[in-house]
Amino acid sequence: MTHVIDTGGQDHRWLGNGYWKAQGARIVASRPAVDDQKARGSLQMTALRQLIDDRLAGTEPVYADIVFEDRYDLETGGIRLEIFHPGPAHTPGDSFVLLPAKGVVFTGDIVYVERILGVSEQSSIKEWPSTFEAVERTGAGHVVPGHGHATTMARARADTYDYLVNLRDRIAEHIENGGDILGSVEVDQSAFVHLEQFDSLARRNAQTAFQQMEWD
Ligand SMILES: [Zn+2]
Incomplete structure (x- = not known):
């Protein structure tokens, strides 16, 4: 374990840092990810304490040793990794990790498959699609x-991409037609009803997208 x-x-995505650091690993994160972790860490700890109580013992927020802006290349054990933070997606500091020799990309929460993605207040409905495009460009x-x-x-x-673009376009249309936040939950997302957790998240995603796009 090196990194x-x-x-x-x-x-x-990060609250295990302290555990791994104690094993000698160096922690790598984008600057916006560290800023986000610092802003939300205590809220996340409170929420987790309610959820798992004593089992949170020993978990403390620990931040990255190596902080990068938009790209960091790492060579370890003869393997070369390229880490990119092209922009915000599910959270402001999301990054993806490319293993060029194998044609493998680890996307973090930039990509969800099988289940519907979550657009939360930390997400960016506007920039997430172009962040996905950067993943795609790796080939x-x-x-x-x-x-x-x-x-x-x-x-x-x-x-991921088609879901985001549909949501963004439908909400833009809804706003242009003078729609409000109450009506935003009704925009047509029916092409994605097969995704797991559609019923519990689709309407909330629409509301969050509306809130982010309302004043553009
Ligand atoms: Zn996640």
Whole structure:
């Protein structure tokens, strides 16, 4: 174990840092990810304490040793990794990790497959699609998504990019037609109803997208 890469600011992307650091790993994260972790760390700890109580004992927020702006190349054990932070996606500091020799990309929460992605207040409905495009430009043949099984770029595009662009376009239309936040939940997302957790998240995603796009 030499390095651990935080691919975002959500609790499950970084709160293990302290454990790995104690094993001698160096932690790598983008600057916006560290800023996001610092801003939300205490809230995340509070929420987790309610959820798992004593089992949180020993977990403390620990931040990256290596902080990069938009790219960091890492060579370890004869393997070369390229880490990119092209822009915000699910969280402000999301990054993806390319293993060029194998044509594999680890996308963190930039890509969800099988289940519907979550647009939360930390997400960027405006910039997430172009961040996905940067993943696609790697040309990697194997995609390891943040949620869902290892997959192809085509499937990643279908379940993540197409979902985001549909939501963004439908909400833009809704706003142009003078629609309000209450009506925003009704925009047509029916092409994605097959995604897991569609019923619990699609309407909330629409509201969050509306809030982010309302004043543009
Ligand atoms: Zn996640």
